[in-house]
Amino acid sequence: MLWKLLVQYLRPHQRLLIAVVVFQLAQSIASLYLPTLNADIIDHGVATGDTGYILGTGSWMLLITLAQIACSITAVYFGAKAAMSLGRDLRDAIFARVGEFSEQEVAYFGAPSLITRTTNDVQQVQQLVLMTCTLLVAAPILSIGGVVMAIRQDAQLSWLIAVAVPVLLIAVGLIVSRMVPLFRKMQTRIDTVNRVLREQLAGIRVVRAFVREGMETERFAAANSDVTELALRAGRLMALMFPVVILVLNISSVAVIWFGAFRIEDRSMQVGTLIAFLSYLMQILMSVMMATFMAVMIPRAAVSADRIGEVLRTESSVRPPLDPVLSSAGRGELELVDVGFAYPGAEQPVLEGISFTARAGQTTAIIGSTGAGKTTLVNLLPRLFDAGSGSVRLDGVDVRELHPDLLWGHIGLVPQKPYLFSGTVRSNLLYGKPDADEDELWSALAIAQARDFVQEMDGGLDAPVSQGGTNLSGGQRQRLAIARALVKQPGLYIFDDSFSSLDTATDARLRQALKRSTAGATLVIVAQRVSSIIDAEQILVLDDGRIVGRGTHHSLLETSETYREIVSSQLTAEEAA
Numbered sequence: 237m238l239w240k241l242l243v244q245y246l247r248p249h250q251r252l253l254i255a256v257v258v259f260q261l262a263q264s265i266a267s268l269y270l271p272t273l274n275a276d277i278i279d280h281g282v283a284t285g286d287t288g289y290i291l292g293t294g295s296w297m298l299l300i301t302l303a304q305i306a307c308s309i310t311a312v313y314f315g316a317k318a319a320m321s322l323g324r325d326l327r328d329a330i331f332a333r334v335g336e337f338s339e340q341e342v343a344y345f346g347a348p349s350l351i352t353r354t355t356n357d358v359q360q361v362q363q364l365v366l367m368t369c370t371l372l373v374a375a376p377i378l379s380i381g382g383v384v385m386a387i388r389q390d391a392q393l394s395w396l397i398a399v400a401v402p403v404l405l406i407a408v409g410l411i412v413s414r415m416v417p418l419f420r421k422m423q424t425r426i427d428t429v430n431r432v433l434r435e436q437l438a439g440i441r442v443v444r445a446f447v448r449e450g451m452e453t454e455r456f457a458a459a460n461s462d463v464t465e466l467a468l469r470a471g472r473l474m475a476l477m478f479p480v481v482i483l484v485l486n487i488s489s490v491a492v493i494w495f496g497a498f499r500i501e502d503r504s505m506q507v508g509t510l511i512a513f514l515s516y517l518m519q520i521l522m523s524v525m526m527a528t529f530m531a532v533m534i535p536r537a538a539v540s541a542d543r544i545g546e547v548l549r550t551e552s553s554v555r556p557p558l559d560p561v562l563s564s565a566g567r568g569e570l571e572l573v574d575v576g577f578a579y580p581g582a583e584q585p586v587l588e589g590i591s592f593t594a595r596a597g598q599t600t601a602i603i604g605s606t607g608a609g610k611t612t613l614v615n616l617l618p619r620l621f622d623a624g625s626g627s628v629r630l631d632g633v634d635v636r637e638l639h640p641d642l643l644w645g646h647i648g649l650v651p652q653k654p655y656l657f658s659g660t661v662r663s664n665l666l667y668g669k670p671d672a673d674e675d676e677l678w679s680a681l682a683i684a685q686a687r688d689f690v691q692e693m694d695g696g697l698d699a700p701v702s703q704g705g706t707n708l709s710g711g712q713r714q715r716l717a718i719a720r721a722l723v724k725q726p727g728l729y730i731f732d733d734s735f736s737s738l739d740t741a742t743d744a745r746l747r748q749a750l751k752r753s754t755a756g757a758t759l760v761i762v763a764q765r766v767s768s769i770i771d772a773e774q775i776l777v778l779d780d781g782r783i784v785g786r787g788t789h790h791s792l793l794e795t796s797e798t799y800r801e802i803v804s805s806q807l808t809a810e811e812a813a
């Protein structure tokens with residue numbers, strides 16, 4: 237997967253990569269040339285006392301060094317640009333794919349893992365590209381070139397290279413092979429830290445209310461120390477690597493000097509040649525070390541690439557149609573025909589044989605005990621899930637055939653847990669209709685019974701809203717979410733238990749205002765409270781995933797036992813009548 241991912245996402249940046257190779261090649265050639273010039277200075281300049289030669293060759297060396305530095309910097313610059321662009325493109329691709337996911341795929345991966353995959357995993361792949369461009373590209377050029385140049389300097393000593401390189405390879409290879417499994421485990425442990433942290437932040441109030449801080453702290457500490465322990469083990473191996481490499485380098489240097497000294501003594505080698513040979517051997521060994529070191533990064537990046545690839549390959553279970561219907565009658569009439577649905581992995585269906593029509597200009601209410609399947613039912617309408625059997629139709633067209641933008645444009649959803657985005661009251665309201673003017677916003681707030689409290693907020697429409705709307709009360713959040721849907725003026729409104737946090741008087745006022753302002757639209761209201769739906773043109777009583785009663789409040793009081801039970805548990809006989 238790593239290779240496929242790199243080929244696919246680096247292809248647009250291939251010009252940068254070609255530039256990296258060209259500049260790395262140039263800087264490696266310069267690196268390889270410098271020891272030979274150094275040897276010339278020693279053998280022909282210093283040994284003969286030829287100052288002119290020393291100055292001439294020295295200036296030439298200076299020039300080549302400057303060119304080498306310039307090439308190195310340019311290569312790293314282009315390499316960094318390619319790596320960062322790859323990271324950006326991968327994050328974009330994951331984000332776009334996750335945006336298509338239905339709740340099913342998000343639940344499968346889990347939000348913390350999706351975050352780790354978008355951030356840390358992408359960073360691993362990005363880092364591999366960066367290090368490859370900075371170190372690995374030059375390594376084969378330097379090591380092969382180094383061998384050629386060293387043999388050119390003195391073929392007799394070259395057996396030392398044949399010994400030192402395998403020794404270094406085996407030493408570093410042994411250490412690296414122990415690091416790889418540690419890095420493999422690292423990504424899943426980072427996932428766990430993210431999951432625990434996210435859960436604790438989201439549930440902080442519950443944690444406090446149940447005095448579970450101690451237990452949660454321990455849970456986090458355990459996840460945290462798991463990562464730390466792995467990182468320390470990898471760190472210890474890394475710490476071992478450098479002394480081992482230095483040891484091999486130093487022993488090799490001593491061997492070169494030792495055996496070189498004999499050859500200098502019998503005049504078959506010059507001092508400059510010995511120094512050049514030594515420099516080439518160091519270059520070769522450093523390149524081998526870098527290449528082996530990179531071998532640590534490749535498996536880690538491969539694990540990350542698999543995790544990224546898994547997200548990118550996952551098709552949403554809610555697929556957009558290949559040949560979408562691009563226009564609809566626009567009335568917002570909803571029809572469900574024999575709809576069934578089961579959550580993935582569940583044995584029992586949550587919904588079975590659901591058929592009803594929600595007409596434009598009318599309110600269809602869904603009531604039922606907790607867990608009856610009300611939220612599941614309304615989630616099928618905007619295709620948060622797709623019906624397992626039967627068909628959900630909007631204005632006569634199956635929602636699976638409608639263009640998603642057309643479908644979602646028609647629906648104003650107020651979810652059970654209203655979510656507000658960080659920003660301001662205004663930015664949240666404009667979410668549904670970005671070009672709505674101030675009057676439209678205030679009128680939506682007035683209908684949602686939110687005008688008064690927004691006016692009292694510091695900044696009014698521009699008052700800050702924190703992530704998730706946590707600086708507002710549950711009821712305020714619900715009313716802003718209702719206003720957000722109203723600003724959009726869709727054909728079909730879905731209120732999923734949206735009035736539960738409101739007091740009965742506000743609930744009544746809101747429903748009256750809603751009825752006036754949404755005339756012509758289709759309203760689907762899920763409610764726990766009978767008083768919220770008493771005036772609905774059609775009430776569906778849901779029990780255990782089936783419709784067990786339908787009609788108006790008064791007709792249901794006569795025909796549905798389940799409805800009577802719900803009513804009698806909530807209303808006095810007088811209210812019910």
Ligand SMILES: Nc1ncnc2c1ncn2[C@@H]1O[C@H](COP(=O)(O)OP(=O)(O)OP(=O)(O)O)[C@@H](O)[C@H]1O
Pocket residue numbers: 343579580582586604605606607608609610611612613652
């Ligand atoms: N994502 C899910 N995966 C598996 N099962 C689920 C999922 N969401 C809900 N369920 C199950 O489906 C059933 C119906 O849940 P649903 O949320 O639709 O009920 P509800 O009528 O809206 O309940 P409430 O009034 O408490 O909100 C429940 O038994 C629940 O356990």
